[in-house]
Structures are given as C-alpha cells and as structure tokens.
Amino acid sequence: MEATDPAATELLTRGTLDVEGRLVDASNLTLFCAVTLDGVTANAVYKPVSGERPLWDFPDGTLAGREVATYLISAACGLGDVPPTVLRDGPFGEGMVQLWIETADTDLVDVCPADEVPDDWRVVLHAHDADGRPAVLAHADHPGVRELAALDVVVNNTDRKGGHVLHGADGRVYGIDHGICLHTDPKLRTVLWGWIGQPLPDDVIGKLDKLRFDLDHDLGSTLAEHLTTDEIRALRDRCDALLADGTFPAPGEDWRALPWPLF
Template structure:
C-alpha cells in the first residue's frame, strides 16, 4: 500500500474517471507508477441530509478513526493542491473475486460461512434473501459502521485483497441523526461478545480525542460518543427497524 508520505508529496496524472462512483472520482497515477483514487470536493453531489462539500472530510474522519482502532483501510490523505481542487487521495486496492454479499432465493440452501442478513423482494416481486459471510473481519467492520453511523455500507464498499477485507467509501458517516444503512445485518439482536465490548470501549477513547474534530463537528463527534454508550448499555447488535430504510441503494 502507498505510504502517507508518497500520497502527500507525489505529483499525479489523471488516468480516467471511475464511472460507477456516485461522486466525481478519478483513477490517478503517481510518479512511482502506483495508482490512487482522487475525490475532489467540488465533485461531490449535493445531498439533502448531509452538509454540502463535507463528504471528503467525513471520509478523512473515518480514516483517522479506523486507523486508530486497527481496521485495515486504504491509506488516505487530504490534498489542497491537486488538479480539480481540494479533496482526498487514497491508495488503490487491487481486489480479488471473493464476495462479501450475495442475493439468493429464500428457498435456496446456503452453507457456512453465509448467514442471512435480511429478507425482501426483488424487481419481479420474488422473495429473496440478502446474505453475507459470517466472517470476523466483516463483523468488526459492521461494528465500526455502528460507531460511524454509516449510511452507505454497500456490498461494493467491501474489498477483499490478499486475505484481508478493506472497507471503503465513508463519505456518508458521522451524521448526528441515526442513519445506518448496511448490507451487514446478519448479527442483529445478538449479544456483543467480550472482545466486541472491549473494542467499543477502545473506540470511545479514540473518538473522544480531538483528532476527529479536524474533519467533523463537535456535535457529530459527541453524537458518536452517545452511540457508543448506547451500544454498550444495550450490549446487543441493533436490528433493522421494519418501517425504516435500512439498506443502501443500490445494494452493490
């Protein structure tokens, strides 16, 4: 993975635009030939429920948090001097074909390590199940999504490379209102195990530090602390509310 120093100092050459991204996202080449992703602030699509031009900063806050709780995440830096203006520059991850999530017929039998996440209907009104791997790394990613209040944990935001899961695309995080939308509902209603309780307490200590305030507001930081306290008090994974929008769109 590219070092922070290289990402901060290297000149870049724009190779192309990533058409599948919701916001303007560019594949770039660094001087040493390595590749990175560039997301300029001015390419962010306005959203009714998130402050304008705040997604890159939210992604930086997520990077600071994830790095400090030892979740593998692509190296990410903020640059003010790039072609299309300020934004984030992030290591490119070469992925393999391991999938975290799948959609199957409810009648299908899916063996371990797959577990049911949520049941719904497809475009043909057929009952289907959204399933995902029962994997300890994915479970920890789901836990940090609770802390960050991730409103956009799509299947495509879970990258697998060299036996490691990398969570990406954290622009829709840290909102003061509960916004969780995720494909990882398979552990709903389970009790947190002792390691998860310990991890949440560690997360509280990390979030409480002022380093996140470089990127998000004090109200957003304090809301995250309140979420962690609520999770520790309940000692259970939350379950999807029947009347709420609990899945990202699109799923992938």
C-alpha cells in the same frame, strides 16, 4: 503497495497524482490515479471536493472530510479495515485520496437464490427476484465483515452497499465509500445486518474501549478538522451506547434500514 505498509500515508500525502481515468458508476466525481513518490508508485482513488454533489441532510463539512474522519476512527482503534485515506490538494483541488485496493475474486455480500446461500453465510433479507423467484440478501460470516458492521454502527454509515465491502487480495476485508457517515441523527443503512442481537466479540469491545478513550484525547481534536462539535459528541454517544448494550443493534423504525441500490 500494501494497505498495511506504514509508508502508504506518506505516499498518498506527498506523492504526485496523475489522473488515469474516471470511475463512472460513482455518484460524485471519482478519479482513478497513479501516485508516485521517490520512485514508488501505487494506485489511488481521488475524490475532489469540487466534484461533490450537495446533500441537504449533510450541510456541514465535506464528503471528503467524512471519508478521512472514518479512516482516522478505524485506524485509531483498529476496528475494521479502511484503506489509508488523506485529505490533500490534487489536480482538481482539495479532495480525498485513498489507496486503491486490489481485490480477490470472491464476494462477501451477494443476492442469490434462496436455496444457494453458502452454509457459512448470514441471511439479511428474504425477497423475490424480477421473475418472482425467492432470493436472499446475505453476507459472509467473516470476522472482517463483522468488524465493519460494528464500525458502521459507530460512524452511523448511511450507505454500506455490498460493493463497499471488498475482499482484498491480501486476505483482509476493507470498507470503502464513507462520504455520508457521522451524522448526528440515526441514519444507519447497511447490508451487514447478519449479527442482530448477537454479543459483540471481546476484541471488538476492546477496540471500542480504545476508541472511546481516544475520542476524549487526541483523536477528538483531530476529528474537529472534519466534523462539527455536535457530530463528535454524537459519535461518542453511539460508542457509549454500543458498549453499554454489548450487542449488535437492530434496525431503527424511523428510517429505511437498507441502502438502495444494494450494490
């Protein structure tokens, strides 16, 4: 099933979940599942709340709820592509269920030798590899990646690793793993810093305007199921600040700007 299929959310919400394996690289319990409804089957990721490790700086709500909230924000205004994501009961209790994305063989974020950066990529960081050779962290100059960079600013993504940017087999760019987003304090850590100081594209501004309107209406009420009042207020403030400035921001000076590990 395609992520753009209107039936995807219904499948994830009402379908029968069958756990087929565990993604062992994830820091919290993350299960690979098949989900079936009315003869239609798709793959999905299931992250039960019972498998979450407590985080001292995210004491409110759940990581699963923050994943759902980020999807709702993206879906409401069309900013970035987050796979359909719901909160529901499963074999290990309530958790986040997200449609599995089949990916293409091309990367959108990479660490490569300094003289091998593709011409159409944006450099984020110059460094050295384990052998002391010059290396570069860079990402594709792609509209889908750029929209994810803007979404990360809005949701205050604390952990946008390179592996969380997927080049879908359908040609779209998807962002995943949004469990530690939407804090009230500035915590933006991302590998997508390639547009610092660049003007926001008109289409991104239009989507941010829609988001800001929606936050004062139905979306704000829906997010209250997953976020605190202060977190929703901070979300509005970040949206206002980004619209007022009109450019992609630079990293703050009070926190580490890159996630670790990078992938």
